[in-house]
Amino acid sequence: MIDIGNRIREIRTAKKITVSRLAQEIGVAQSFVSGIEAGTKKCSLENLDKICHALGITLHDFFAPSEDQGVEMTPDMRQIIDAARRLTPRQRKILLEVMEEWLANNQG
Numbered sequence: 267m268i269d270i271g272n273r274i275r276e277i278r279t280a281k282k283i284t285v286s287r288l289a290q291e292i293g294v295a296q297s298f299v300s301g302i303e304a305g306t307k308k309c310s311l312e313n314l315d316k317i318c319h320a321l322g323i324t325l326h327d328f329f330a331p332s333e334d335q336g337v338e339m340t341p342d343m344r345q346i347i348d349a350a351r352r353l354t355p356r357q358r359k360i361l362l363e364v365m366e367e368w369l370a371n372n373q374g
Contacts, residue, residue, distance in 0.1 A: 270314065271303040273328060277321050278303075291320040 278288055285303070289296040292313065299317075301307030309317070318328050324344075350358055 268329065269305070270309055271305045274299075274309075274317055274321075275303045277323065277328070281321060283321065288317065288320055292316040 278285070285299050286296050289299040292299075293316075294313070298307060302309045302313075302317075314328070315325060318325050350361065353361065
């Protein structure tokens with residue numbers, strides 16, 4: 267199970283955002299954010315969504331496996347992923363094959 271407070275702290279520090287700045291961006295007291303990170307305060311889904319927005323990530327990114335941590339998702343990358351999610355598994359496989367072929371032919 268994920269430790270919400272530690273995950274927030276991990277992402278916040280990786281992005282060099284202070285507790286004070288995060289609290290200000292989501293409209294809460296600094297002590298509230300510190301409490302969430304320490305595990306002494308509960309974080310509602312609404313507040314977690316605000317925190318994620320302030321950190322520049324989605325809720326999906328927040329709960330993503332650790333190998334995805336620290337990967338900055340640009341708007342165009344998000345758009346590609348969102349479009350791929352609407353495809354069938356077969357369509358995604360074809361798209362991946364096309365992308366790999368294109369990359370192989372366009373290196374250098």
